[in-house]
Amino acid sequence: MDAAFLIASAVKVLIVFGFVLVGVPLIVWMERKVIGHMQDRIGPQRVGPFGLLQTIADGIKLFFKEDLIPAQADRAVFILAPALPVITAFLALSVIPFGDTVEVFGRQVRLQVTDVNVAVLWILATTSMGVYGIVLGGWASNSKYPLLGGLRSSAQMISYELAQGISLVSVILMTGTLSLASIVKQQQTMWFIVPQFFAFVIYILCGIAETNRAPFDLAEAETELVAGFHTEFSSMKFALYFLAEYANMMVVSGIAISVFFGGWQGPFLPPVVWFLIKLSLFLFFYVWLRATFPRLRYDQLMAFGWKVLLPASLLNLTVTAVVVALSGAR
Amino acid sequence: MTEAILFALFSVSAIVFAFNVVFRKNPVHCALFLVCVLLSLSGMFILLNAAFIAAIQILIYAGAIMVLFLFVVMLLNVKGETPLLTPGAAKGFGFFFALIAFAELLWTVLTRGGAEGTPEQAVVLPPGFGSPAEIGRILYTTWLFPFEVTSILLLIAVIGAVVLAKRKFL
Numbered sequence: 001m002d003a004a005f006l007i008a009s010a011v012k013v014l015i016v017f018g019f020v021l022v023g024v025p026l027i028v029w030m031e032r033k034v035i036g037h038m039q040d041r042i043g044p045q046r047v048g049p050f051g052l053l054q055t056i057a058d059g060i061k062l063f064f065k066e067d068l069i070p071a072q073a074d075r076a077v078f079i080l081a082p083a084l085p086v087i088t089a090f091l092a093l094s095v096i097p098f099g100d101t102v103e104v105f106g107r108q109v110r111l112q113v114t115d116v117n118v119a120v121l122w123i124l125a126t127t128s129m130g131v132y133g134i135v136l137g138g139w140a141s142n143s144k145y146p147l148l149g150g151l152r153s154s155a156q157m158i159s160y161e162l163a164q165g166i167s168l169v170s171v172i173l174m175t176g177t178l179s180l181a182s183i184v185k186q187q188q189t190m191w192f193i194v195p196q197f198f199a200f201v202i203y204i205l206c207g208i209a210e211t212n213r214a215p216f217d218l219a220e221a222e223t224e225l226v227a228g229f230h231t232e233f234s235s236m237k238f239a240l241y242f243l244a245e246y247a248n249m250m251v252v253s254g255i256a257i258s259v260f261f262g263g264w265q266g267p268f269l270p271p272v273v274w275f276l277i278k279l280s281l282f283l284f285f286y287v288w289l290r291a292t293f294p295r296l297r298y299d300q301l302m303a304f305g306w307k308v309l310l311p312a313s314l315l316n317l318t319v320t321a322v323v324v325a326l327s328g329a330r
Numbered sequence: 331m332t333e334a335i336l337f338a339l340f341s342v343s344a345i346v347f348a349f350n351v352v353f354r355k356n357p358v359h360c361a362l363f364l365v366c367v368l369l370s371l372s373g374m375f376i377l378l379n380a381a382f383i384a385a386i387q388i389l390i391y392a393g394a395i396m397v398l399f400l401f402v403v404m405l406l407n408v409k410g411e412t413p414l415l416t417p418g419a420a421k422g423f424g425f426f427f428a429l430i431a432f433a434e435l436l437w438t439v440l441t442r443g444g445a446e447g448t449p450e451q452a453v454v455l456p457p458g459f460g461s462p463a464e465i466g467r468i469l470y471t472t473w474l475f476p477f478e479v480t481s482i483l484l485l486i487a488v489i490g491a492v493v494l495a496k497r498k499f500l
Contacts, residue, residue, distance in 0.1 A: 128393025
């Protein structure tokens, strides 16, 4: 472990960190603008050109708001809870490759914070830890609507994690590796969305449910639960939840790109640009969904997860396993 | 050296968290400290060249099972002040089981661990040790029978849960 390796890693960590912190306000701006136009409004336009600085202004406002902790809340857990989903989102982002190896000062540097050889499992593990932020946030508030929101989301996330994991397993069966860098490399001739279309559909549905985004945003259903798990959170604690939601959207999109859409690979343009283009398209898709679909009912959501997605992912896995075994690839 | 520092870090934190699991009054806090214990243990697994086991440990135990634990604790809304067992009985049971576990560990260390664990006889790891492929291979060859027995056990638990849940609606 030499100094150059440490410096390179630190720089990569800072790049990813900075990218998320700069990217999230842009995504929020994009979301408000796109939804505005989809609903025949113009969206934010006052602060900065095209309203670009609107989310920065919102961030500053949140920063200066009073930080309230309810008297009956569990103080330690209440303070800890908003940080958890942010931490897990950054941990998951650390294994997503955003480019090929490049040469910097005569050294080969991989454009990925670290290439763990169990990267896919690592991502599933960190996203499963992200549930705690929401569950604990709901519980620590010591208030009924946040608790209901927290309970809902814990049930929802556990249910959808299963199908999500299994849909990724079918790709792993084809590639024979858990490392995201080599999964990306194996898609040089064909993106895995072609042979694994169903796995992708299942994955992205579960991914939306995992990030608690519309139409699966039952945890913060404002018509029933005030604001769900984050009702009692104000100021930067609320901002952290907000940041985590968008960072997790990046994580889910990043995995989808790496596993199903050839990662950073693409013709003509440099790899990092391709990664960013694909990421933007995915984030646009998220926003598009939110503007299109109404929220599901809670029982429909659970039934859909357990009775449709899970059997479908198992069926897809079985078919993949049979095909892989018959073709004698491994 | 790095390894020794990390080992100390993970083992000490695991022990401290474990004490908190036992001594905290609030069941939700206990569950959270148990999550911390599991995370420290997965750090130890990584030090043992078992990254796969470490990831599975976080994914299954810390990420899924403990969330369900928390879910149940929150739903039942167990009050921190009312212990399940009377203090005397709880202490008796706890002491009894702790004694058994300690005797077991002591026996293992004295009979087997002592000779093999010395640094001079450090074991050379076979290639692919701890990798998912290798674990899968021995799970389906050497340890096939225990593996299948475990899966049947889990299946029984699933069926049991379905039967218990269905009874209400019959």
